[in-house]
Amino acid sequence: MSSSKTTVGAEQRAAPQADARDDYLRHSRGILSWIFTLDHKRIGVLYLVSILSAFFLGGTFAVLLRTELIGPGKTIVDPDTYNQFFTLHGAVMIFLFIIPGIPAALGNFTLPLMLGAKDVAFPRLNLLSWWLWITGALLSVASILIGAIDTGWTFYTPYSTTTAQKGVLPIVIGVFILGFSSIFTGLNFIVTVHKLRPKGMTWFRMPLFLWAIYSTAVIQVLATPVLGITVALLAAERLMGIGIFDAGLGGDPVLFQHFFWFYSHPAVYIMILPAMGVISEVIAVFSRKHIFGYRFIAMSSVAIAILSFLVWGHHMFTSMSPLANTLFSALTFSVSIPSAIKVFNWLATMYKGTIQLRTPMLYALAFIFLFTIGGLTGLFLGMLAVDVHLHDTYFVVAHFHYVMFGGTVMAFLAGLHYWWPKMTGKMYSELAGRWGFWLVFVGFQVTFFIQFIMGSRGMPRRYYDYLPEFQIYHQISSIGSYLTAVGFFVVAGCLARSLVRGVPAPANPWGANSLEWWTPSPPPHDNFAETPEADDPYDFSKWTLDPGTGGYVRS
Amino acid sequence: MIVPVATVWLPQRGSTFAQDVDFSWDLVFWTSAFFFALITFLLLWFVLRYRERPGYVAGSATDHHTGLEIFWSVVPTLIVVGLFWSGYRTYLDMATPPAGAYEVQVTGQKWNWLFSYPNGYVDGQLHVPEDTPVRLVMTSQDVIHAFFVPAFRIKRDVIPGRYSQVWFEAIDPGTYDVFCAEYCGTSHSAMLTKVVVHERADFDRWLAEASDFLSRMPPAEAGALLYAQRGCKQCHSVDGASGIGPTFRGIYGHDQRLASGASARVDENYIRESILAPQAKVALGYEPVMPAYQGRLRDEEIGAIVEYIKTLEGTP
Amino acid sequence: MTHPTAASSHVPGVGHVVPIRTLLGVLATLLVLTIATVAITLFDLGSFNIVLALTIAFVKGALVLLYFMHLRWDRPFHAIVIVSAVLFVTLFIGVALLDTLQYHPDVIPGYAPALKR
Numbered sequence: 001m002s003s004s005k006t007t008v009g010a011e012q013r014a015a016p017q018a019d020a021r022d023d024y025l026r027h028s029r030g031i032l033s034w035i036f037t038l039d040h041k042r043i044g045v046l047y048l049v050s051i052l053s054a055f056f057l058g059g060t061f062a063v064l065l066r067t068e069l070i071g072p073g074k075t076i077v078d079p080d081t082y083n084q085f086f087t088l089h090g091a092v093m094i095f096l097f098i099i100p101g102i103p104a105a106l107g108n109f110t111l112p113l114m115l116g117a118k119d120v121a122f123p124r125l126n127l128l129s130w131w132l133w134i135t136g137a138l139l140s141v142a143s144i145l146i147g148a149i150d151t152g153w154t155f156y157t158p159y160s161t162t163t164a165q166k167g168v169l170p171i172v173i174g175v176f177i178l179g180f181s182s183i184f185t186g187l188n189f190i191v192t193v194h195k196l197r198p199k200g201m202t203w204f205r206m207p208l209f210l211w212a213i214y215s216t217a218v219i220q221v222l223a224t225p226v227l228g229i230t231v232a233l234l235a236a237e238r239l240m241g242i243g244i245f246d247a248g249l250g251g252d253p254v255l256f257q258h259f260f261w262f263y264s265h266p267a268v269y270i271m272i273l274p275a276m277g278v279i280s281e282v283i284a285v286f287s288r289k290h291i292f293g294y295r296f297i298a299m300s301s302v303a304i305a306i307l308s309f310l311v312w313g314h315h316m317f318t319s320m321s322p323l324a325n326t327l328f329s330a331l332t333f334s335v336s337i338p339s340a341i342k343v344f345n346w347l348a349t350m351y352k353g354t355i356q357l358r359t360p361m362l363y364a365l366a367f368i369f370l371f372t373i374g375g376l377t378g379l380f381l382g383m384l385a386v387d388v389h390l391h392d393t394y395f396v397v398a399h400f401h402y403v404m405f406g407g408t409v410m411a412f413l414a415g416l417h418y419w420w421p422k423m424t425g426k427m428y429s430e431l432a433g434r435w436g437f438w439l440v441f442v443g444f445q446v447t448f449f450i451q452f453i454m455g456s457r458g459m460p461r462r463y464y465d466y467l468p469e470f471q472i473y474h475q476i477s478s479i480g481s482y483l484t485a486v487g488f489f490v491v492a493g494c495l496a497r498s499l500v501r502g503v504p505a506p507a508n509p510w511g512a513n514s515l516e517w518w519t520p521s522p523p524p525h526d527n528f529a530e531t532p533e534a535d536d537p538y539d540f541s542k543w544t545l546d547p548g549t550g551g552y553v554r555s
Numbered sequence: 556m557i558v559p560v561a562t563v564w565l566p567q568r569g570s571t572f573a574q575d576v577d578f579s580w581d582l583v584f585w586t587s588a589f590f591f592a593l594i595t596f597l598l599l600w601f602v603l604r605y606r607e608r609p610g611y612v613a614g615s616a617t618d619h620h621t622g623l624e625i626f627w628s629v630v631p632t633l634i635v636v637g638l639f640w641s642g643y644r645t646y647l648d649m650a651t652p653p654a655g656a657y658e659v660q661v662t663g664q665k666w667n668w669l670f671s672y673p674n675g676y677v678d679g680q681l682h683v684p685e686d687t688p689v690r691l692v693m694t695s696q697d698v699i700h701a702f703f704v705p706a707f708r709i710k711r712d713v714i715p716g717r718y719s720q721v722w723f724e725a726i727d728p729g730t731y732d733v734f735c736a737e738y739c740g741t742s743h744s745a746m747l748t749k750v751v752v753h754e755r756a757d758f759d760r761w762l763a764e765a766s767d768f769l770s771r772m773p774p775a776e777a778g779a780l781l782y783a784q785r786g787c788k789q790c791h792s793v794d795g796a797s798g799i800g801p802t803f804r805g806i807y808g809h810d811q812r813l814a815s816g817a818s819a820r821v822d823e824n825y826i827r828e829s830i831l832a833p834q835a836k837v838a839l840g841y842e843p844v845m846p847a848y849q850g851r852l853r854d855e856e857i858g859a860i861v862e863y864i865k866t867l868e869g870t871p
Numbered sequence: 872m873t874h875p876t877a878a879s880s881h882v883p884g885v886g887h888v889v890p891i892r893t894l895l896g897v898l899a900t901l902l903v904l905t906i907a908t909v910a911i912t913l914f915d916l917g918s919f920n921i922v923l924a925l926t927i928a929f930v931k932g933a934l935v936l937l938y939f940m941h942l943r944w945d946r947p948f949h950a951i952v953i954v955s956a957v958l959f960v961t962l963f964i965g966v967a968l969l970d971t972l973q974y975h976p977d978v979i980p981g982y983a984p985a986l987k988r
Contacts (some may be wrong), residue, residue, distance in 0.1 A: 293624055
């Protein structure tokens, strides 16, 4: 693809107008034009709808299991069904929502636009990624119908190799296929960032979201094959009794844990790195100030990607030998430092900025607050003596919900509200956006903060029943889950309503300077008439607010 | 220092190293509280002070400062090294049982715990003397479980095919909860038991009395208990089902065909010999794989098993 | 179209083309090494057997990477990618083995049924 050497004309820069017949949503019609699309923007929207559906399904399991836990003993279901609820909640949320999550739903749409490119490097591979997601999702849902599974999303052996539940095989096949969806997306993004940057956009002039997506892509390509092999060996053990994990056949049950966590720990950084990339964008734009410490934030993304591969054993402190325990505990602390660096840089960005408390910014501020709690509680779990007490209790459950939900989901919502006008061409109601935010934020805290206390007091996780002394904690948590659910319905309603009644969005409602804001909202099919010239993505001085359109224009 | 009741965050302290674990906890807790407060304060203050409002003009500020970056990279690094060291030191103590500790064998299975005392007695609860190091040598009969006593701050996975160990020294007589802490199926949350900590003199008396269950219950009932707990159940059914060994149903008084071609009447002496020296008479059609219980079952226990087998009527 | 010679393997419009002689030579080497791998199993050298087998496998893998996969003439970055992947595998297997070896004494002997020979 040849990149144009001319710059965008002054008229186009002033106030790009959407051509009603050529924006990517209206470019072609019919369901086949979507399912067979090669347009990265449409693929992003397909992914968005898909993963939000998965989020709804996973959330339903969450509300069901919290309802069972509102009282000791049986509340609505028997123990086997409850065990299936928590297994499916985890598997659906992790494999179908959060791992594809921000890269697939927001990254697919935004990455080429941020590069001033027409599309990703391999559009057909991109479509294949989505088809593989659909296939894996259908298999996972089928497993629920075939026989369900109750092994927990971690599939520990020998329980998973010996349980009579028939759903294990279909879901691990589904996971295997979903793994390829992730690998292909990662591959696509790596090549796109290497090869499709415009003239003038050196590595250190890329928006930080791209550094985040790139680092995530490296993890996706390097780690996911190990998951594939792990589930393949699990399937072979179940079907053929090869004796790799079954002690009765001479195998080693703990070996499975090494295999599983070698992928699944880097996987959690697949979940959080893109989220941090979104936050870097949103904090800078809504502080109207250049991001502080650009190089350190960029390098910290790469550092996290590399260090994430060295710490998997911290999930296994109660089953490993003392030497391995010591090694992993020491290494685990190393990965906390780059995250801390990011938080301090975001705060420094806000210092002496001009802070606009629009909905995306509210979510970003909540991210900093909640991710701080989540990250600090990770320190508790990294310390050997303390982890022995906290492992497999609700403290761990609260920790990972704070980083995955309080972190990634909040950042996902920040990014969704930030790029919504660009993707849909509509503005949502700020008031409704705020209501949704506060309900989700408060609901989340009520649900999960109490779980820290429950856990450190000794309440184990994955428990259908519990001692009466823990009841009050469970009740508070369950009520929080209902509040959170209401919050999500408000968020969904706010965004859905904007599609019908929203004010048409200007090209640059927020005054950002990364290249996706230089093209109309929604973008035309080909993204840009001519390849724009790269600029400092955090130089907001070039835009001023035009009260007439409600958007920013070139000054 | 004995903390008899739970604090807001932690359960009571029931073991010697609970205090050290709690010290590590306090260290990371207050460090985290400090950083949480600092970050939250800055966040709220900046939002308040620098928010967009009529008449507000932002001052100028640089967008990078290498010295600051180094400061807030190095200081947290030093802090986490300290945290690691604290957790590691206490862990090393927890991973090294002292020599001469009182050893109890633990078996985890779906979904209960069994504790075998040095004298051979098997019980469903863990009884220990106070102020005595106790070492648990654990294994699983089926899937991975985990032995968790919150008050003692101990937890260790219990794995099939190998032994894992954990040790503690209880400091206060009382009863403490034990949970299974590795998901193991349907009744994972019901796999509970207790640690009962006795005063020193009281413990020996308890063990002698409990081991003497034969004098407390009718022989046939004691025999049923031994059948279930001492490994007979794994090979011999009581309902006629075939297994690694002959079923016990209806065998008493029956003529058993032997591998040698002879025949023997199953009476008290036959059963006693089969338990103590099983290779002497091997039943026809079965492998000679039964372990000898010489020295592992007392005479009265064998008598109880005989009484139990007598109650199992039906066709063999 | 000019064919690549031993001296200049650069074909305009296509880039570097590996001479057929080179490819055949590597193929022959790989076949010989494969025969060697099988031949070695006929001798019992104790634990040295596996060292030798892995060494031969390493050499064969390196030949495939360097010549068949063109890594010898590619940008150094590609070599970095391959080598780092190998390093990660080594890290994974190495640390997992470290753990397994340390708890090896705790494995219950005779727990698994004996393999039928």
